[in-house]
Amino acid sequence: MIADWLERKEVCICAGSGGVGKTTTSAAIALGMAARGGKVAVVTIDPARRLASSLGLAELGGEERRVAVDVEGELWAMMLDAKRTFDDLIEWHAPDERTRDAVLGNRIYQELSNAVAGSQEYMAMEKLHELHQEGRYDLLVLDTPPTRNALDFLDAPRRLSEFIDSRSFRVLAAPSRMGLKVLGHGTGVALSLLKRATGIDVLRDLGEFFRSFGGMTDGMRERAGRVSELLADSRTAFVLVTSPRRDALEEAAFFHRRLVDAGLPFAGVVANRVHQAGGPTDPAELVELLGEPLARKVLRTYDEERRLAERDRLNLAELRSRLGRKPMIEVPHLHDDVHDLDGLRQMDEFLFGVRPGSIGRRPRPSPSRRTR
Amino acid sequence: MAPLLDRRLIVVTGKGGVGKTTVAAALGLLAARRGHRTVVCEVAEQERLAALFGVAGVGHLERELAPGLHAVSVQPERAKEEWLRHQLKSSTLAGVLGGSRLFQYLTAAAPGLSELVTIGKVWDLAQLDRRTGGTVFDLAIVDAPSTGHGLAMLRAPGTYASVARVGPVSRQAGIIDSFLRDPSSTAVLVVALAEEMPVSETIDFERRLADELGVAVERVVVNGVYPRRFTGEEAERLRSLDGRGSPAARPALRAALAEHERARGQRAQLGRLRRHVQAPVSTLPYLFDPEIGRQQVERLANELERRL
DSSP: OHHHHTTTOSEEEEEOOTTSSHHHHHHHHHHHHHHTTOEEEEEESSOOHHHHHHTTOTTOOSSOEEOOOOOSSEEEEEEOOHHHHHHHHHHHHOSSHHHHHHHHTOHHHHHHTTTSTTHHHHHHHHHHHHHHHHTOOSEEEEEOOOOSSTTHHHHHHHHHHHHHHSHHHHHHHSOOHHHHHHTOTTHHHHHHHHHHHHOOOHHHHHHHHHHHHHTTHHHHHHHHHHHHHHHHSTTEEEEEEEOSSHHHHHHHHHHHHHHHHTTOOEEEEEEEEEOOOOSOOOHHHHHHHHOHHHHHHHHHHHHHHHHHHHHHHHHHHHHHHHHTTOOEEEEEOOSSOOOSHHHHHHHHHHHHSSOGGGSOOOOOOOOOOOOO | OOOGGGSSEEEEEESTTSOHHHHHHHHHHHHHHTTOOEEEEEOSSOOHHHHHTTOSOOOSSOEEEETTEEEEEOOHHHHHHHHHHHHHTOHHHHHHHHHSHHHHHHHHHSTTHHHHHHHHHHHHHTOSSOTTOSOOOSEEEEEOOOHHHHHHHHHHHHHHHHHHOSSHHHHHHHHHHHHHHOTTTEEEEEEEESSHHHHHHHHHHHHHHHHHHOOOOOEEEEEEEOOOOSOHHHHHHHHHTTTOSOTTTHHHHHHHHHHHHHHHHHHHHHHHHHHHOSSOEEEEEOOOOSSOOHHHHHHHHHHHHHHO
């Protein structure tokens, strides 16, 4: 079960499409591992208020907070603030105060740093890397943002370094005649057309932004490289979260292929909200027990449940056949949707296979302590 | 205020996995039945709409799914090209710029640009005088990204209008921004489920939409609501039988009780939603069909007809 998937792992990344219970699953994994003696931090993005408050995250910004829950280890949680992480990153990499203020005060940065394509995804990775470097936890569980494309975040570090290395970036950061020549013939034409099409003086407005950014590129590129390394590290585990619905499964299958192709450490699939039903029932007996009208309603309900269970079984079997030897855990459709510690404990039984109380304390894996 | 289907654009958003595409399709079908020439736009490059209607991918050009109901899957790259052609009034020049490495790098990195050209394309589809030519529609329905990203998309024109300050981008972004904020042209509809997280996100979205764009949510549609099948008395009766009956009867009793509990949980969430949002709330029934296809969308369109 999950505990085996995460043996000797320091980072667990939960990925999947929206609405499949990713935030909840991340929290349940973190709670479960903490219940088994680990010092665990769950990094989540914009959880629903009740889940947040049940985790002690109500009035929290980007700081980790210890969750007040009686477990053998420790459960910490934090909510990610993409804008703030971005600001922190600028502060961290800026060579001097002047550069820092120039970037933070730049209109383009202010207007758009929150909306930067993939910035939330990249910042999630960045924060993860930072926490991992600090080495204060045995395990970090990341709830990835619900991107339009669930895979965006995998590309975010690479896209950032590619852009920093691109000639466009250099030209924009140092726009001179020489710079334009580097880009080849036609670039001057392209720039003037761009000005005509957009009305924005690219060289002036964006140039100023990229110029002030220029001093930090080495640090950021190196950092993006290390974030990529962390994703591929054998101490990392990707857990794919899905529901048995067709659209979610299709995305899960696609995601799985991408992880395998990219050589990233895929651990297994958690399928949430799986309808489960028993075999055929005995209508005559139900009528006898309940009387005709109520028995009819019960029969109808049970019939519907069984049809959904059959659909889920078939859908999941198809996904399973694509996973090869990688495991899948099914979490049944629980009575209420899961949004508090009680609900998380209920999930624990399915994710970990046994109740935490029945397990002895596991020796803690030695935390990695490396200096920045 | 004009009835919902008499607007030019309906933006359908909501938390991931709540059934936005299905509701957008049902709404489109309903509008088409009433004689509005309608186009439903997908922006996530997933082409779920085509799958719902059992046809191959629709692509960037409008395609008719049912009488009067068209679909289009907006591709940012293509939308960018169309925009360049329109701006430069020349395909040749657009080709020169669009093909330059500088432009490609820049647009790939430019924050929010993809959102801007996407919403720009959606806006164009909702115009009586379309700048890209093509079919004129009475109504465009956009199957928007989930709440957070949906809000970013709605904000993009305003942001660009203020960043660009002057020039054609600023002017056009300003026009799109005003169109989105004008309640006689545009309505924002939020799809939710009667569950904790989607309800919280809907409440939060309504507040942010008002704060950040000054726009009110037109209506909340709660999808997948279970029927109120058992009375409290009947549930009591089922509970009292716990552990009784043969092994064949027990799972049926348990399933009935479980669904009763889920339905009760939903009603509590529905109550919370109604207490905390300003917009009117409509519900759609849970469909127990194994898969959602054209027939199910037709049924939801019937339900919407009764409830809107």
